[in-house]
Amino acid sequence: MALLITDECINCDVCEPECPNGAITQGVEIYVIEPGKCTECVGHFDTPQCVEVCPVDCIPVNPDYVESRDQLLRKYKGLMGLAKVGAGTARER
Numbered sequence: 001m002a003l004l005i006t007d008e009c010i011n012c013d014v015c016e017p018e019c020p021n022g023a024i025t026q027g028v029e030i031y032v033i034e035p036g037k038c039t040e041c042v043g044h045f046d047t048p049q050c051v052e053v054c055p056v057d058c059i060p061v062n063p064d065y066v067e068s069r070d071q072l073l074r075k076y077k078g079l080m081g082l083a084k085v086g087a088g089t090a091r092e093r
Contacts, residue, residue, distance in 0.1 A: 001040060001062060001065055001066050001072070002023075002033060002035035002036075002040070002061075002062045002065035002067070003033050003038050003040060003048060003051070003059050003060065003061060003062055004033060004059065004060055004061070004062035005024070005030055005032060005058060005059055006058045006059070007029075007030060007058075008056055008057075008058035009030035009031055009056070009058050010056055011026075011030060011031065012055060012056075014053045014055070015031060015049075015050035015053060015054055015059070016031060018049040018050050019033075019038075019041075019049065019050055020041060020044040020045070020049070021037045021038065021039060021044075021076075021079055022037060023035075023036075023037035023038040023039075024050060033050075033059075033062070035062060035064075035065040036075075037079060038062075038065075039072045039073075039075050039076040039079070040072055042069060042072040042073050042075075042076050043072075043073055043076030043077070043080065044076070
């Protein structure tokens with residue numbers, strides 16, 4: 001599942017640098033999360049780092065992008081260039 005920043009965002013700037021995938025950017029009025037890059041920090045951390053640092057608790061799961069942990073892990077591997085290529089991964093070659 002990708003996460004979503006709600007309009008309760010106060011633009012405090014703490015979430016953006018915490019995202020290891022670069023999924024968080026400044027939108028027109030509030031920060032936004034690119035669902036194609038958000039893995040809820042699966043592959044990097046045990047919990048979503050943006051949720052951990054958000055002072056107003058405005059980052060819930062995005063109901064439009066429901067994904068299992070396995071799907072998030074596959075997305076992480078694709079984003080990191082770790083998707084399987086032949087017998088090994090891209091990093092192993």
